[in-house]
Amino acid sequence: MHIGEDPLLLRRVLIRSGSTDSDIRSAKADGSITTLRRGAFAATAALDAMRAEDLHLLAIRANLSAAKSQLVVSHQSAAVLHGFAMWAPELTRVHVTANRTSGGRKTKFRHVHATPLTAADLVMVDGIEVTSPDRTVADLLRILPFEAGVCVGDSALRAGSATKPGIIAALERSGGRGLVTARRTLDFCDPRSESVGESRTRVLLHRLGFPAPELQVNLYDEAGRFLGRTDFLFVLGVILEFDGMVKYTKHLRPGQTAADVVVAEKLREDEMRALGWVLLRCTWSDLDHPERFAAKLKRAFELAVSLPSPRTNSRP
Template sequence: MTDAALTHHRSLSAQGLTRADVRALERAGELTRIRRGVYQRGPFEAGDGARHRQLVRATWLELGDGAAVSHASAAVLHGLPLLGKAPARVCVTRPEGGHGRADSVLHLRLCPIDAAETVLIGDVLVTSLARTVVDVARESSLDQGVVVADAALRLGLHPAELADAVTRAKRRPGVTRARQVASFADGASQSPGESVSRVRMHQAGLPTPVLQWHLGYDDGRTTESDFGWPELRTLGEFDGKVKYGRLLRPGQTVADVVMAEKQRENRIRRQGWWLVRWGWDDLRDVQAFGRLIREAFANAPKVV
């Protein structure tokens, strides 16, 4: 995310390029339009987040002093996961002066912010990890708030820092949601799917699981599951579409991994445990998800 990769239309004009020339360079892939009047040399990096980072860079160059990239845009820059696509507009917070506004590129908010709540990422001023989590949580769903909070804790954010950021926001809209997110967040959740699964478990009134439960086999080996209910002899795993892909070893196919997972499931059951899996579709309906997990509890071997 460097200035060298960006160029303005006025710079291209100064080089003698006409609008037709610029369009020809775009068709050839030598220029990519980021926003009106700002181009990137070469194609976009792969990924929705990379594109948004360049949009932030292109917009940041035109902002005055005192502004900080915030909310979902700050989450992207910190590497926090978002549910769905990166925002279409750059989210910015300014402590005072002027008015908040939203257009096709920029969403500007006016809100108190001090130096302790900002950090530099590259040379872009961004709200701190804790402030970013609180801002996202205040203005988004519980699911999204927990996803970014869990990820921030995994990145090293201390719970006390998050609690302090919530206290700082005590008179701002949505702080009740932010407080709920902060108290529920757990850095042991290793993916957005696991974070949303925990929310659904809470909403369905299910027992609180142990995260990243290790089960020992009789031969001394162990296996790890996303969730464990030891008193109920039940393990739970969220299986996103990419999970099996991450398990692939050189020379393996997805079918090989699926077979290995079935064999693993059989070993787990021979140890006297039950394994239940679910995906994103199962998380859409709280009650249906609750039934799925309770059926697993009922199928699990009973401790005599």
């Protein structure tokens, strides 16, 4: 059986190209292909190398190939197509919406939502009809817990493809339950959060009752020299950085290694401390242990109030 570059293998296409059901059964038995759903398979070697989001994109295509009615990719699946970052997304089923007021259902492979859609709610992404960025976020803010909703909302706003007025308009068009919850989450969303880790840190700070920090502040020394940009800045003298490993690899310059970035970051922090700032890092582990994190941040605040005001400016 011939397996081409496209990892998605549909039975009807395989049969047209000369393969038989016996060939397909043999390929399944020897592990060279994996069943995605009835009549849809994928090359196992390709699946093993895929990220979770890529696997879900494949599942979207497999499910749409078997759809017997007009369905629009929506919710978490639409967020994957739009490239929005999410926290612990539920990707075991493909989420689609049927333009009707009833008849939603769940199966092993698919979650069909029944909700009215307008032309303003629809866009095409790579040849697939999908809810617009604004409608996608609106749908998710209705159903996701606050933290997960903030993560996807921050990501969509940061990408610039969704806006708060657009999301509010999509919420009003779609009606239904969860409007108050969605608006509350949207009010908290901020495009200046640059990662899921930073979004979750903001939520944790809020839940622990800490004052809201300033986000993405550029700092300069007294001579106007740029020192760096902070993730979270508390005006009483504390800088909080979310320490996800991606920050050491995301913006590598040619010839630069992650180790080079770590050293540069250490030197930058030493300079900030010398100018009067108390620096603290927040890790993924801290997000899972809020009491420990709160104690660390309180100690940082106590140290900051005992020191002179930092000798930096937020403008050159």
